[in-house]
Amino acid sequence: MDTDSIVKEMMQVRKLPLDKLMQEKTWTEWQQESYRESNLALSGLRDLASNLRLQRTFNAYSATTLAGNVTVSPTANAMSGSYEVNVHSVAKAAKMHSAAGVQNSTGSAAKSTDKIGVAGTITISGTATAVDITETMSFADVAKKLQDATAGSVPALRVNFDDTTSSFFISTKEMGAAQNFSLDFSSQALADKIINKPGLTSFSTADTALTNTSTATNGKVTFEGIVIDNLTSNKTTINGLALTLEKIGADTITVKSDATKPFEAIKSFVEKYNETIEAIEKKLVEKRYRDFQPLSDEQKKDMSETEIELWQEKSKSGLLRNDPILKSALQDLRRAFMDPVSSLATGSINTLAEIGISTGDYREGGKLFINEDKLKKALTDKPDEVMQLFSTNAGGGGIGQRVYGELNDTVKRLSERAGNPSYTVDNSTISKRLRQMDEEITRWQDRLGKIEDRYWRQFTAMEKALSQMNSQSTWMQQNMFGGM
Numbered sequence: 001m002d003t004d005s006i007v008k009e010m011m012q013v014r015k016l017p018l019d020k021l022m023q024e025k026t027w028t029e030w031q032q033e034s035y036r037e038s039n040l041a042l043s044g045l046r047d048l049a050s051n052l053r054l055q056r057t058f059n060a061y062s063a064t065t066l067a068g069n070v071t072v073s074p075t076a077n078a079m080s081g082s083y084e085v086n087v088h089s090v091a092k093a094a095k096m097h098s099a100a101g102v103q104n105s106t107g108s109a110a111k112s113t114d115k116i117g118v119a120g121t122i123t124i125s126g127t128a129t130a131v132d133i134t135e136t137m138s139f140a141d142v143a144k145k146l147q148d149a150t151a152g153s154v155p156a157l158r159v160n161f162d163d164t165t166s167s168f169f170i171s172t173k174e175m176g177a178a179q180n181f182s183l184d185f186s187s188q189a190l191a192d193k194i195i196n197k198p199g200l201t202s203f204s205t206a207d208t209a210l211t212n213t214s215t216a217t218n219g220k221v222t223f224e225g226i227v228i229d230n231l232t233s234n235k236t237t238i239n240g241l242a243l244t245l246e247k248i249g250a251d252t253i254t255v256k257s258d259a260t261k262p263f264e265a266i267k268s269f270v271e272k273y274n275e276t277i278e279a280i281e282k283k284l285v286e287k288r289y290r291d292f293q294p295l296s297d298e299q300k301k302d303m304s305e306t307e308i309e310l311w312q313e314k315s316k317s318g319l320l321r322n323d324p325i326l327k328s329a330l331q332d333l334r335r336a337f338m339d340p341v342s343s344l345a346t347g348s349i350n351t352l353a354e355i356g357i358s359t360g361d362y363r364e365g366g367k368l369f370i371n372e373d374k375l376k377k378a379l380t381d382k383p384d385e386v387m388q389l390f391s392t393n394a395g396g397g398g399i400g401q402r403v404y405g406e407l408n409d410t411v412k413r414l415s416e417r418a419g420n421p422s423y424t425v426d427n428s429t430i431s432k433r434l435r436q437m438d439e440e441i442t443r444w445q446d447r448l449g450k451i452e453d454r455y456w457r458q459f460t461a462m463e464k465a466l467s468q469m470n471s472q473s474t475w476m477q478q479n480m481f482g483g484m
Contacts, residue, residue: 006459014451018444019296025437026294027315032430034283034319035418038326039411041276046407048269052400057265058387060379062258063241069251070221070243076387077240083224083253090245091175091219091234094155094205096183098167099197099212102139109166112140120190124150124157125182125204133190142194143168155179155216168194172216176232179216180206219245259379262386267370270357274367277333280326281366288318325417329410334359334366336402341388343395349378349385352399 051057061074069087104110105117115138122131124146131149133142143159150157155172162169172179182204185191191201197212205213219231223238234245241253292314300308320326338359340350349355356374359366378386390400397405419428 010455014448018441018448021437021440021444022296023293025434025441027319028430028434028437030294030316031319032418032434035414035430036421038280038283038320039414039418039420041279042329042407042414043411045269045272045276046404046411048272049400049404049407051265052269052390053398053404054400055387055391058262058379058383058390060257060259060262060383060387061255063253063255066252066254067249069247069249070245070253072244072253073242074255075237075240075242078255079240080255080257083239083241083255084250085224085243085253086222086250087245087248088220088222088229089217089248091231092214092217093172093175094179094181094216095169095171095214096195096203096205097169097212098165098195099210101166102168102193102196103166110139110161111163111166112143112161113138116142116193118187118189118193120186122146122186122190122194123184125184129153139168139193146170155181157181167196174232175216175219175234176230177216177218178232180204182206221245257380257383259376259383262379262383263372263376266357266375267372270368270370273333277330277366280330283320284322284326284330286318286321288321289314292317325410325413329406329413330366332406332410333403336406337368337399339402341392341395341398343392343397344385344388349382349389352389354378355386355389 055076059074059076059078061078061080063072063074063078065072070085102110104114115136116133117135118133119135120133122133123129124131129149131145133145137145139161143161147157147159155174155178158171158173160169161167170183172181182202183195185194185201188199188201191203192198195203195212197203197210203210203213206215207213208215218229219234219236220227220229221231221236221243222228223243226238228236228238231245236243236245241255292311294315295303295308295311303311337352337357342350344350352358352368355378356371358369358371360369388398390398392398393401396402415423415428417429419426419431
């Protein structure tokens with residue numbers, strides 16, 4: 001008897017439920033992968049939609065200056081026009097440095113690691129701080145102690161000893177007239193090791209007669225005849241224009257509408273949206289071939305690579321056919337795009353159609369189409385209204401807000417359904433089902449292993465019995481007919 005073939009054929013029948021379960025698992029894994037591909041595409045679309053919620057995306061202005069006395073950056077509140085500005089003063093920090101190169105105890109140009117060689121006290125006015133200096137401190141140590149002593153104070157100092165020039169450089173961290181300070185030394189010897197201007201032991205940054213000091217000043221600018229002074233920074237925002245004061249003098253700012261940035265943001269999103277929904281629509285209508293189940297390894301052995309490829313193509317078709325999550329998502333997105341934004345003022349732009357964006361023919365699956373000339377005109381003529389159309393937070397939110405919300409909900413629902421590879425713990429519906437299948441497969445494999453062992457024991461016993469019967473038959477023949 002060919003016991004191997006008989007057992008194998010019997011086990012093939014027994015394995016049919018396991019084979020079916022393995023096919024179901026493979027198909028479920030394919031479906032999970034297809035869900036995740038859709039989720040990844042929708043996540044990328046959501047990231048683009050996030051920008052459409054922000055006013056800065058629609059900051060459709062550019063600004064130039066005539067003389068360069070200021071630099072300007074328009075904000076979302078900027079308005080087109082020409083503006084006259086006049087910088088009267090720029091904000092400055094207070095500064096002080098050694099009047100001449102400092103020498104060490106040997107009379108050579110000092111280095112930061114050399115010892116200062118004198119002791120005394122330095123009093124910093126404005127902070128009421130007294131700093132004690134010892135002979136063994138290096139020039140670098142003195143610089144650090146002066147800086148640390150004023151940390152958190154007004155003014156706070158930056159102090160450095162420069163090896164190239166053998167000089168102390170001292171400046172305030174902030175700008176403005178309130179930053180002026182003075183240094184008072186307890187002895188001429190100590191003053192010579194720091195500022196090194198013979199005959200002086202007191203130095204003030206407000207003293208314009210000293211050439212080694214610079215006075216801290218406030219910034220002051222006139223914008224369209226309006227004076228803005230007491231600036232402790234060279235940055236200020238006026239009428240939606242972020243200004244940086246560069247130098248003293250009159251200047252002219254010209255602000256113009258610039259539709260390029262928001263146009264590209266909208267166009268990029270629409271192109272990505274059309275690409276994404278086309279792929280999803282294809283999956284939703286893809287035909288399911290139930291007769292083409294995933295192939296087992298045994299089945300693949302008897303097929304060519306081309307046959308396997310064609311079979312797999314049929315097997316993977318229809319994985320997300322009529323999926324309710326994706327169908328609902330496409331419907332909700334279409335409403336989010338095309339419903340009017342009711343919270344906007346009467347007479348304002350409140351639909352995409354008014355800026356040249358439409359859904360076209362219904363047979364085209366809800367794709368968006370852009371009339372570029374109409375969109376550019378809306379962005380140029382009514383940039384504020386287009387910005388509000390997308391980014392308003394009032395009522396149900398603008399189109400950007402609504403679309404982002406729908407995409408975010410869909411991404412969450414798909415993750416709950418099929419999981420996300422980036423999650424550490426995956427408790428999605430499909431992943432739980434796959435784990436259950438693995439447990440069922442293990443139980444089936446154990447059961448089939450026991451059945452196969454039983455078959456082998458039975459056939460072994462049968463072969464043993466047949467062998468004994470044949471032996472007995474031979475013995476009987478030999479004894480009963482042996483003398484004839």
